[in-house]
Amino acid sequence: MRGDLHTHSIFSDGSCTPTEIVKLAKQKNLVVALTDHNTVSGLPEFMSSAEKYSVTAVSGVEFSTSWNNIDLHILGLFIDRQHYDKVTALVKQADELKRLSNIDLVEKLRKYEGFDISYDELENNTPDKKVNRTHIAKELLAKDYVQTMDEAFKTVLSTSYGLYVKPKRLDSLDTVKFIKSIGAVPVLAHPFLNLNSEQLEVFLPQAEEYGLAGMETMHSKFSGETMKLAKKIAEKYDLLESGGSDFHGNASSEISIGTGIDNNLNIPYEVYEKLCEYRINHLI
Secondary structure, three states, rough: EEEEOOOOOOOOOOOOOHHHHHHHHHHHHOEEEEEEEOOOOHHHHHHHHHHHHHOOOEEEEEEEEEEEEEEEEEEOOOOHHHHHHHHHHHHHHHHHHHHOOOOOOOOHHHHHHHOOOOOOHHHHOOOHHHHOHHHHHHHHHOOOOOOOOOHHHHHOHHHHHHHOOOOEEHHHHHHHHHHHHOOEEEEEHHHHHOOOHHEEEEEEEHHHHHHEEEEEEEEEOHHHHHHHHHHHHHHHHEEEEEOOOEOOOOHHHHEOOEOOOOOOOOEEEEHHHHHHHHHHOOOO
16 A cells, blocks of 8 residues: 555645545555645545545645745644634635735736636635635636646746735744644645755754654655655654645646656655654654
């Protein structure tokens, strides 16, 4: 058995339902985590389906945070159902800032680009009514304003284009502390997509003081050399290894659950076991 501890469903920016993710994990004999962005809304279905199909599952969230004006993603793994409300309360303020940012973006797309899109329509067609730029990109693609999702993100939805203004995010270190406080395991997601080596070695000691337990050393968008470097840094700071495909379904069709891009992932079951062991020994 292998693992995939980083996936997304329709409850954030993925294209699969939580049940579909469970079924895919079943087919590939994977232990799997659902880590939607800033929401636990998909977890009840996910955990129920995992029990139904006898799949080992991890309930998680990927928090969008900021450290020194750098966007970082922090995973909370093994979130207990009794704490779902606490997670929702934490991200509520950030969600409202994100909502206002996306309303502003849609209005600018209408005003300056002449795109016939409606935020209300987007919201009504989005699970949990949490619209993000992926949903907007899908709408632009469906209405032939762009040829690909990638084109949308590189043009009108990019910060450099001038229409999108990033909302304020949760503080990275405070988020790590929060995750630990609810008995979940805080893990830094895909570090080298957001930080260079020097920045990472400044962040990690700070984050460990707040309770950071691990970091992703295996990720679909990491080269073999990057994975080796990540493993070396994790060992240096005595951090647990984690890893995941960052599966989004059709939203990122080049990434396959469990195996990443062109089969570049092979996450051992022992990674999951060590994270479990840490939670039992340090957090429960």
